[in-house]
Amino acid sequence: MKTTAQKPPEPPRWARNLLRWYCRLDLLEDLEGDMNEYFERNLKTKGIRHARWIFVLDALKFFRPYTIRKPKFLNLLIHWLMLGSYFKTSRRSLVRNKLFSAINIIGLAVSLSVGLLVIAFLTDLLSYDLFHEKRNRIYRLLTRTESADKSVMDLASTSLKAGFKIRETIAGIEDVSLIRRGFYSDAKVSDETIIPLEATWADPSFLKIFTFPLLKGNPATALKEPYSLVITEKTARKLFGETEALGKTVRFDTLNYRVTGVLKDLPKLSHMRFEALISLSSMLGQKADSDGGIMDWNNIYQNYVYLTLPENANLQAIQAGLDQLCAAENALLDRQKINLSLQPMDTIVLGGRLSNEIGVNIPLPVVWTLVGLALVVILSAGFNYTNLSIARSMRRSREVGIRKIVGALRGHVLGQFLAESVIISVMALFFSFLLFLFLRIQFLALAPPLAEVVLLELSPRLIFYFLLLAVVVGLAAGFLPALFFSRIQAVQVLKDASTLKVFRHVNLRKALIVIQYTFSLIFITATLIGYRQYRGFLSFDLGFTTENILNIRMQGNKSSLLKKELAEIPAIRQIATSSMITSLGSLYGTQMKYQDKGGKDSANVWQNFVDENYIPLHRHSFVAGANFKNRPTSGNETEVIVNEQVLKRFHMADQNPAEAIGKQVIVDNKPLTIVGILKDFHYGTMDHKIEPTVFRYSSDQPGGYLNVGIKSEDYPAALASIEAAWQKIDKVHPLKAVFYNEQLEEAYKQFEVMVKVIGFITFLAICIASMGLFGMVVFTTETRLKEISIRKVLGASEGGLIFHLSKGFLVLLFIATLIALPVTYLFFDQFILTKFVYHQPIGLSELLISVLVVMVLAFLLIGSQTLKAARSNPAKVLKSE
Amino acid sequence: MKGTNLGEFEELVLLTIAALISDAYSVAICDELEKYTGRAAKLGVVHAVLNRLEEKGLVKSRMGEATNARGGKRKRYYEVTHAGKVALTRSKEVREALWRIIPGFNLEGSV
Numbered sequence: 005m006k007t008t009a010q011k012p013p014e015p016p017r018w019a020r021n022l023l024r025w026y027c028r029l030d031l032l033e034d035l036e037g038d039m040n041e042y043f044e045r046n047l048k049t050k051g052i053r054h055a056r057w058i059f060v061l062d063a064l065k066f067f068r069p070y071t072i073r074k075p076k077f078l079n080l081l082i083h084w085l086m087l088g089s090y091f092k093t094s095r096r097s098l099v100r101n102k103l104f105s106a107i108n109i110i111g112l113a114v115s116l117s118v119g120l121l122v123i124a125f126l127t128d129l130l131s132y133d134l135f136h137e138k139r140n141r142i143y144r145l146l147t148r149t150e151s152a153d154k155s156v157m158d159l160a161s162t163s164l165k166a167g168f169k170i171r172e173t174i175a176g177i178e179d180v181s182l183i184r185r186g187f188y189s190d191a192k193v194s195d196e197t198i199i200p201l202e203a204t205w206a207d208p209s210f211l212k213i214f215t216f217p218l219l220k221g222n223p224a225t226a227l228k229e230p231y232s233l234v235i236t237e238k239t240a241r242k243l244f245g246e247t248e249a250l251g252k253t254v255r256f257d258t259l260n261y262r263v264t265g266v267l268k269d270l271p272k273l274s275h276m277r278f279e280a281l282i283s284l285s286s287m288l289g290q291k292a293d294s295d296g297g298i299m300d301w302n303n304i305y306q307n308y309v310y311l312t313l314p315e316n317a318n319l320q321a322i323q324a325g326l327d328q329l330c331a332a333e334n335a336l337l338d339r340q341k342i343n344l345s346l347q348p349m350d351t352i353v354l355g356g357r358l359s360n361e362i363g364v365n366i367p368l369p370v371v372w373t374l375v376g377l378a379l380v381v382i383l384s385a386g387f388n389y390t391n392l393s394i395a396r397s398m399r400r401s402r403e404v405g406i407r408k409i410v411g412a413l414r415g416h417v418l419g420q421f422l423a424e425s426v427i428i429s430v431m432a433l434f435f436s437f438l439l440f441l442f443l444r445i446q447f448l449a450l451a452p453p454l455a456e457v458v459l460l461e462l463s464p465r466l467i468f469y470f471l472l473l474a475v476v477v478g479l480a481a482g483f484l485p486a487l488f489f490s491r492i493q494a495v496q497v498l499k500d501a502s503t504l505k506v507f508r509h510v511n512l513r514k515a516l517i518v519i520q521y522t523f524s525l526i527f528i529t530a531t532l533i534g535y536r537q538y539r540g541f542l543s544f545d546l547g548f549t550t551e552n553i554l555n556i557r558m559q560g561n562k563s564s565l566l567k568k569e570l571a572e573i574p575a576i577r578q579i580a581t582s583s584m585i586t587s588l589g590s591l592y593g594t595q596m597k598y599q600d601k602g603g604k605d606s607a608n609v610w611q612n613f614v615d616e617n618y619i620p621l622h623r624h625s626f627v628a629g630a631n632f633k634n635r636p637t638s639g640n641e642t643e644v645i646v647n648e649q650v651l652k653r654f655h656m657a658d659q660n661p662a663e664a665i666g667k668q669v670i671v672d673n674k675p676l677t678i679v680g681i682l683k684d685f686h687y688g689t690m691d692h693k694i695e696p697t698v699f700r701y702s703s704d705q706p707g708g709y710l711n712v713g714i715k716s717e718d719y720p721a722a723l724a725s726i727e728a729a730w731q732k733i734d735k736v737h738p739l740k741a742v743f744y745n746e747q748l749e750e751a752y753k754q755f756e757v758m759v760k761v762i763g764f765i766t767f768l769a770i771c772i773a774s775m776g777l778f779g780m781v782v783f784t785t786e787t788r789l790k791e792i793s794i795r796k797v798l799g800a801s802e803g804g805l806i807f808h809l810s811k812g813f814l815v816l817l818f819i820a821t822l823i824a825l826p827v828t829y830l831f832f833d834q835f836i837l838t839k840f841v842y843h844q845p846i847g848l849s850e851l852l853i854s855v856l857v858v859m860v861l862a863f864l865l866i867g868s869q870t871l872k873a874a875r876s877n878p879a880k881v882l883k884s885e
Numbered sequence: 886m887k888g889t890n891l892g893e894f895e896e897l898v899l900l901t902i903a904a905l906i907s908d909a910y911s912v913a914i915c916d917e918l919e920k921y922t923g924r925a926a927k928l929g930v931v932h933a934v935l936n937r938l939e940e941k942g943l944v945k946s947r948m949g950e951a952t953n954a955r956g957g958k959r960k961r962y963y964e965v966t967h968a969g970k971v972a973l974t975r976s977k978e979v980r981e982a983l984w985r986i987i988p989g990f991n992l993e994g995s996v
Contacts, residue, residue, distance in 0.1 A: 031936075034943060037958025038911050044954075065929050070936050658918065 013052050015043045019063040027066065035066065036614050049130035083419050085526040087859060094424040103782065104392050105428075107775045109795035110386035112432035112481075114768055115378075116474060119458075121447060122378040123469050127367055127460040128775035132273045132353040135214045138312050141178070142349040145170070145309035146358065149302070152339035160308065160352075161360040165301050166329070166344055167309040174325040178312040182284055183265040186306050187360070190736055192255040193243050198736045201256075202505040203240070203280040205287045213312050214276075220250045221265025232283040234265035239279045240684075259288070272459055275352050275363045301333045302340060308362055311346075322346065364457050377765045380523050384769055385394075387516040388776035389425065393485035395513065395742035395783045401497040412862040418490040425482025426475055448772060451757045484512075492657065517780065518820045520773040525824035525858055527766035529569040532850040533832055540844035542748060546587050548622040548686025550744035552577075555585050556726070557740040561733055563704045569729035570712060575722040577715040580617035583708035585744070589689045594841075596698065597670040598654040607653055607670075609646075610687050610695060613702035619645070619682075621713050628661035629680035632701045645680040645699040646671065653696045671698065690842045770858065777813065778865045785809060785873040793878035806838070810866040817862055825851050891943075891976050897922065898934050899973055902944060903965045910949070910960040911935060935963060943969035 020036070027035060028382040039062050046055035098105040133139055147162040167182040184205040191201040212233075218226060219237065226234050228430070233254055240249040240263075248784040253260045262281065270277060288298075297303055313322070326344045333374055334341050347355070357367050404417055412420075448455045527579075558566070563581045570576055584592055597606040616632050625646060634642050650656065657663035661681045668675055687697045714722050723741065742750075786793070800808075829846060837843045891899065902909040902915045910930055918926040938944045949960040965973070 033958050034911070034961035035932065037955035037960060038932070040956040041954065042928060063929065066932070068933065070933065428942060604910050 012839045013047060015059040017055050019060045019789055023063045023066065024129040026073060027071050031071055032844055033069070047514065077411065079415060082416060086416065086420070086524070087423070090423045091427065092421045093403065093420075094427055097424075098428070101396065101399075102395065104779055105390065105487065106778045108385075108389050108428055109435065111388050111434050111772045111775050112429055112477065113209060113435035113439060115381040115385035115772060116432055116436035116477065116785045117443055118378045118381050119473050119477075120436060120440040120470055121443050122374050123473060123846070124444070124460045124466055125374065125458055126371065127446075127466055127469065128273065129354050129371070132364065133349055136270050136349070137216070138213065139349055141312045141315065141317075143311050143313060143346040144349060144352060145311065146345050146347050147304050148343045148345070149304060149339040150343075152622065158305060158356075159360050160358040160362055161305055162307055162309050163301055163304045163342075164307045165299050165303070165333075168299075169329055169333075170311070170326070174322060176314070176317055176322055176325075178314050179209045179213050180309060180311045181213045181309045183210065183310070184284065184287060184306055185308070187282060187287075189256040191243060193252070194489065197243065199242055200737060201243075202284045202705055202833055204278040205231075205284045206281045208286040210281065210310075213310055216270065217268045218265045219268050220385050223265070225844060226265035226280060227283040228285070229262075229264070230283060230286040231259060231261045232286070233261040234267060234281040235263060235278060236267045237269045240266050243885060248404070255424045259286075262803070275365070277363050302337060302342060303338075304342065304378075305360055309646070310349075314420065319346065325648050339742075355608055356605065365868030366457070374761075377762070380527075381765060381768050381772065382477055384520050384523065384709060384772045384776070386477060387520055388779065389428070389481040390484050390511050391516055391776060392779045392783070393425075393482070394488055395780065397485070397488060401492055404489050404492045405494040405497040408492070409498070416488045417492075418486045419632070421486035422479055422482050425486070426478035427476045429481065430471070433470060435469065447805065450760060451753060496593065513780070514816055517773075517777065517816050518823070520769075520776060521817055521820035521858065521862075523822055524766070524770045524773045525854055526828050527762060527769050528854040528857060529825065529828040529851060530832070531763045531766045532854055533828070533846055534755065534759045534762060536847065536850060537837070537840070537844055538752060538759055541690050541752045541755065542745075544686070544842065548624045548681060550587075550622070550748060552714045553621065553744040554712045554714055554723075554741050555725070555744055556712060556730070558706050558710060559734065559737045559740065560706050562706055563708075563710055565733045566710055566729065569680050569732055570710070570726065573722070573725045573729065575714055575718065575725065577713040578617055578621045579713070580621045580711040581613075581615040581703065581705050581708065582618050583613035583702065583748060585709055586612055586685075586687045587689065588747055591688060594672055596650075596654075596696070598667075599670075600654070600656070605654055607696065609653075610697045611671075611700055612687075612697075612704060613700050613708065615703050618761070619680075619699070621711055624685060625683045627681045627683050627830065629665045629678070631680060633679060635701065635703060637703055641674065641701045642677060643701060644671065644676040645682060647682045647694070647697045648677055648684045649694055650696040650698065651681065671700070681775065686842075691840045693841045712741075770861065774861055774865060777862060778869070781810075781813065781866050781869045784812075785869050789873060789876065789881050792873050793876065793881040796874070796878045797882070802871075802874045806867065806870045809870040809873065810863075813862070813866050817859060821859075825855070891972050894930075895938060896973070896976055897935055897970055898931060899938060899943060899965060902963045902974065903970075907964075909963045914963070938969070939963075942966060943970075943972055944955070951988075 021037070023036060024032060039059060043055050043059050044063070046058055050058075134838045136142060144160065145162045145166060147159040147166070148156060149159065150156050158526050164182055171180040176432055187201075187203040187205060189201060190198050190202075193197045206227055208224065208227045210227060211218065220236070221234065225538065226232060235243065235249065243249065243254065249263050249266050252262065252263045255261075263284075267281075313319075323345065326346070330341075330343050352366060353364055354366055354371065358365070387450060407417060407420075444460045448458075448460065479594075493839065556566070568579075570579055584590060591610055592612065593608050593610050595606055597604065597610040599605075616635055618884060619631055629645070632645070633645050636642075648659075648661070651659045651661065651664050654669075658668060664678055664681060667678050669678065670676070682699075685697075688695070714725070726741060727739050730741075788809070792809070795805060795808075829851065832846055837846070897918060898914060901914050901921070905913055905917060911928065915926045915928055915931050918924075918931070925986070929959060935946075939946060944963045945966050946963050947969070948962045949962050951957055951959050
């Protein structure tokens with residue numbers, strides 16, 4: 005540094021090298037001279053920074069057809085001829101340094117396998133909906149609804165009215181298809197076969213827009229007539245076995261539907277999935293009279309509109325048409341605004357988060373997280389390669405020297421070492437491929453829904469991507485070492501290899517180690533914090549008990565029937581009814597009005613319909629009042645039980661619970677009397693605040709659940725007798741009974757998956773970083789063996805030597821800790837945990853444990869090697885000189 | 886028809902080379918152009934034009950002596966060839982011929 009301070013300022017070296025690299029030799033000298041002259045001139049008038057900046061710009065701007073050097077084909081030919089030699093020397097050097105080869109190949113293989121998994125995952129996501137012939141012209145109508153209190157919701161669904169209006173009024177659209185979801189019914193084919201079926205209502209354009217080929221039936225008319233049913237092959241087999249399905253009738257409830265088409269089974273990578281289609285006209289005819297609301301402009305939660313535009317469609321004009329339509333319709337709405345927009349089909353699967361998504365949707369942050377994690381692990385392995393190769397360059401510098409003397413150019417040496425790193429990374433790819441096959445099974449088993457979303461099947465395209473990844477990783481990892489080798493001066497190394505400045509890149513290597521360990525620490529801390537939060541969610545005091553409660557889905561049966569059967573089972577303590585299971589994430593809201601001397605007020609409240617046993621069974625605690633007294637068998641409810649938040653929201657009785665008892669509220673146009681006030685409990689998940697919630701009375705919930713308190717410890721026996729009871733009342737549907745605690749675990753499953761994924765990546769990252777550190781320690785102690793021996797001869801103690809050798813590494817780990825811990829803490833504290841209203845604090849223990857784990861591991865690695873070196877016999881080492 | 890037509894900027898550069906006589910190298914040409922035309926002459930543009938003029942055979946170049954300035958790099962001096970002189974004379978003649986047929990009053994008002 006001392007010498008450079010006195011030198012006159014120079015133009016940036018890399019820009020000059022770039023110029024020298026691309027510029028034709030006959031033009032280079034005077035061009036470089038010109039640029040130097042300008043640089044000197046700018047230095048005086050504009051200052052060093054400006055001058056350097058102009059130099060860089062010029063170096064880039066002179067990259068023109070007439071200045072570019074023509075590639076020398078002879079050089080390429082030499083590369084080709086020398087490939088055999090490169091391969092041979094690479095193989096020999098691999099075999100000679102078994103430890104380092106193993107570190108490189110294992111590290112790369114492990115990290116590449118994660119990369120392969122992510123590539124396969126991404127490829128699948130990007131392959132969604134490619135089978136539609138008109139895929140580039142298919143759009144979906146999105147809805148944004150804004151209520152009076154400015155809360156905005158973006159929906160994938162829309163209103164039927166919007167679809168019809170667009171078809172009638174907006175020009176420049178090829179086809180519009182309307183779909184409606186929510187048909188669940190039992191299909192009765194004969195007296196013996198009754199099969200529950202889920203179907204989608206669709207209009208005739210559906211088969212025109214999407215490429216779902218019909219095996220039987222006429223696509224133009226299949227969905228035209230009311231009560232037409234189009235089923236997939238799989239459904240046909242389920243309903244009719246091997247007999248011909250077309251033309252048969254299927255009975256749903258009281259209506260007969262005719263099978264007018266059989267679809268080829270849907271490709272798996274389709275964002276839209278269904279078992280059967282029912283003509284939309286059947287629904288419109290059926291419900292138009294009984295429920296006029298279905299065609300309302302703000303009935304936007306169950307319907308989807310897809311459309312195809314002609315080639316080169318004018319999207320702006322269509323959007324203007326949509327805006328006009330919305331403006332006209334919104335004028336008739338009270339305190340609500342609905343806006344429509346178009347979404348290209350290829351952004352559906354990998355797009356933003358929308359409510360009421362029709363099918364598969366992976367949020368982009370998830371994808372970026374996965375890519376980021378894979379990248380960090382691969383980088384880490386690449387760092388190992390770079391580090392170890394440069395560190396051990398002394399061993400191979402003679403080879404390079406001889407090659408250069410025999411006539412190799414810099415480019416040749418560069419090529420050789422790049423080829424070597426690519427060979428290693430392709431070798432690693434082979435192992436990583438085997439690992440990938442194993443990881444794939446594990447990944448799909450992480451969460452059952454994942455297997456529904458992606459296939460991760462091998463294809464030639466995927467294999468090509470894998471190879472590409474390996475080559476890119478090889479080039480990236482090998483670039484710095486190759487550059488280093490190509491700069492070696494032949495005469496110098498052949499005279500005395502020790503003059504080689506192996507330690508010139510020490511700072512680079514230190515930085516790489518620090519980065520590796522910083523990431524390892526961040527990962528392990530993140531895993532621990534995540535795990536703690538996940539455990540926290542499960543053991544969180546919800547405000548009621550979930551122990552030993554079995555929730556049985558009624559699937560349309562009368563609760564009283566099952567209650568009667570279950571009452572005879574001795575293992576059952578108590579039976580309650582509810583319309584939904586709280587605390588799992590699903591919400592069911594309504595409007596509540598309250599009239600006070602202060603005036604009228606109305607607000608959204610969450611609700612659940614329960615019977616008189618529900619509250620005692622779940623041990624909700626009353627702040628004031630008591631359980632339902634009036635227990636009507638059907639409708640006619642008169643009472644409501646609310647939580648403390650209701651009092652707060654409506655400023656009821658000055659928030660004095662005792663006085664609020666007996667107040668009247670209006671829910672769904674029914675006057676109800678408050679009979680009880682419950683202590684606040686969690687109706688939603690942990691990411692939601694506790695909001696106003698009410699319990700309303702209903703003794704029978706065919707669409708809801710039976711909550712069964714079980715007292716016996718013998719769960720299998722209890723379940724078996726419940727199963728038998730269920731069989732008596734419903735022969736069609738299998739029993740669906742789950743323990744409340746298991747449902748809670750399921751509700752927070754995503755966190756478990758997240759902890760598992762990050763935990764796995766952490767494991768890999770630490771392994772790779774440790775291997776790299778181990779390699780560096782082995783190398784350092786080997787090269788410093790003589791120094792150690794001399795120190796020992798002069799009287800250094802073993803402990804002192806170990807400290808002396810490991811000092812450098814420990815400082816690096818310390819720096820990594822100083823970076824990683826605050827970063828992780830702030831990241832979780834500021835960004836992640838703020839999303840969860842109820843979360844555990846970040847404990848000191850998580851931070852300390854992670855440091856401890858990493859440090860102990862590193863101590864073991866460093867300690868074992870330095871101890872070995874410190875114990876070596878100095879006489880033996882020094883004798884060989 | 887390479888070499889027969891001169892672009893406006895090409896002509897300017899060619900004239901500058903001729904005017905600088907034995908001191909015509911890229912940076913000097915840039916400075917001279919800036920001095921006379923009043924507009925900034927970028928090295929990149931001038932360099933490209935010089936290269937094109939040499940391809941057309943209107944100028945020839947030789948390398949100068951190495952000095953301590955310019956990071957020890959030699960200068961490339963340019964010189965107008967016979968073909969270059971012919972092209973310059975021709976374009977001057979074309980202009981003069983045109984000037985001659987413009988009636989005097991046509992330009993009087995605008996000067």
